Amino acid sequence: MTSMLAMHRFKLAGLLIAAHTGLLLHLLAGEIKPLAVWDWLDIAGEGGSAVLLLTWTGLLLKSRPAGYVTNLLFFGLACLFFSLFMDTVDEFIVLPDAVAWDGWLESGPMPLGFALLTMGIFHWHREQLAINEQMRNRERVFREHRQFDKLTPLGDANYLKTQFQLALTEAEKDRQPLSMIMLDLDGFSRVNREYGHGEGDRLLQVLTQLLLLNLRQHDLLCRLAGDRFVIVLPHTGERQAQVLAGEVGEAVRSLAYKSSRHGERVDLSASVVALMARDEDADTLLQRLNIAMARAKQSLTVKYG
Numbered sequence: 373m374t375s376m377l378a379m380h381r382f383k384l385a386g387l388l389i390a391a392h393t394g395l396l397l398h399l400l401a402g403e404i405k406p407l408a409v410w411d412w413l414d415i416a417g418e419g420g421s422a423v424l425l426l427t428w429t430g431l432l433l434k435s436r437p438a439g440y441v442t443n444l445l446f447f448g449l450a451c452l453f454f455s456l457f458m459d460t461v462d463e464f465i466v467l468p469d470a471v472a473w474d475g476w477l478e479s480g481p482m483p484l485g486f487a488l489l490t491m492g493i494f495h496w497h498r499e500q501l502a503i504n505e506q507m508r509n510r511e512r513v514f515r516e517h518r519q520f521d522k523l524t525p526l527g528d529a530n531y532l533k534t535q536f537q538l539a540l541t542e543a544e545k546d547r548q549p550l551s552m553i554m555l556d557l558d559g560f561s562r563v564n565r566e567y568g569h570g571e572g573d574r575l576l577q578v579l580t581q582l583l584l585l586n587l588r589q590h591d592l593l594c595r596l597a598g599d600r601f602v603i604v605l606p607h608t609g610e611r612q613a614q615v616l617a618g619e620v621g622e623a624v625r626s627l628a629y630k631s632s633r634h635g636e637r638v639d640l641s642a643s644v645v646a647l648m649a650r651d652e653d654a655d656t657l658l659q660r661l662n663i664a665m666a667r668a669k670q671s672l673t674v675k676y677g
């Protein structure tokens with residue numbers, strides 16, 4: 373919150389000064405209305421809307437990076453807030469008939485605000501299309517933020533199950549093969565132990581980027597839990613899935629990840645298994661993948677002790 377205020381301090385200060393100046397002008401030129409003539413419905417409607425606009429402005433600044441689009445949206449909302457604030461002030465202060473500028477203060481910023489907001493939303497829409505393109509291998513069909521893991525951020529186990537079910541239905545309908553890859557880092561707990569949990573988190577984020585780079589357009593990557601990832605491969609038979617699994621495993625081995633402590637390389641390897649879906653549901657498929665992974669881990673223990 374403090375960093376958000378610091379980053380946008382000039383804009384927020386400008387809005388505060390504008391609102392205070394408007395209020396001051398009204399106080400200097402007019403008189404406070406007696407309580408008996410206050411229109412509570414108007415006060416609640418206009419004042420409430422102004423408060424909501426301030427809330428939107430706060431949420432906007434808190435959730436978006438600073439820049440051109442954020443500025444357009446901010447100034448759009450700021451103009452609408454100013455108009456409504458002036459409208460609310462008008463409910464408490466009566467101005468002499470000769471005064472005409474109050475109409476400008478109330479109505480002037482409103483169309484400007486809508487124009488700026490429209491431009492901002494248009495650019496936001498274009499920005500979102502570009503982000504969607506980058507998110508393709510993480511989201512595929514729909515977005516459900518509650519099912520996204522905050523660290524990586526990939527779909528979690530629940531999201532994966534939903535996607536499994538959708539992919540299975542689609543594969544059956546199109547009579548196309550569907551395969552999966554499961555990847556689990558070997559000895560990841562050692563990274564946490566030796567370098568700290570923060571370093572482990574960073575490594576998982578780098579690994580996510582690496583895996584995403586190795587996927588095809590229509591594949592989907594999810595983080596099942598901890599250091600275990602699953603890739604859904606539509607239109608893919610088992611042999612092709614095995615080839616892709618080999619490539620992904622090779623990519624992990626080749627990753628020259630450097631620790632942030634002394635910059636030394638952290639050697640990595642992963643157990644990777646690939647399976648083709650049979651006539652089964654999402655839970656059974658996930659269970660088969662987990663069993664195949666347990667076997668792969670077991671043979672690793674036999675091999676290296």
Ligand SMILES: Nc1nc2c(ncn2[C@@H]2O[C@H](COP(=O)(O)OP(=O)(O)OP(=O)(O)O)[C@@H](O)[C@H]2O)c(=O)[nH]1
Pocket residue numbers: 523556557558559560561562564568569570571572573576597598599669
């Ligand atoms: N840094 C970090 N560690 C995590 C996260 N989630 C799970 N872990 C850790 O990941 C480790 C997973 O343990 P294991 O399943 O035994 O994995 P492993 O050490 O790679 O062992 P094998 O899979 O048998 O090779 C545990 O130490 C968890 O604490 C996370 O979000 N961040």
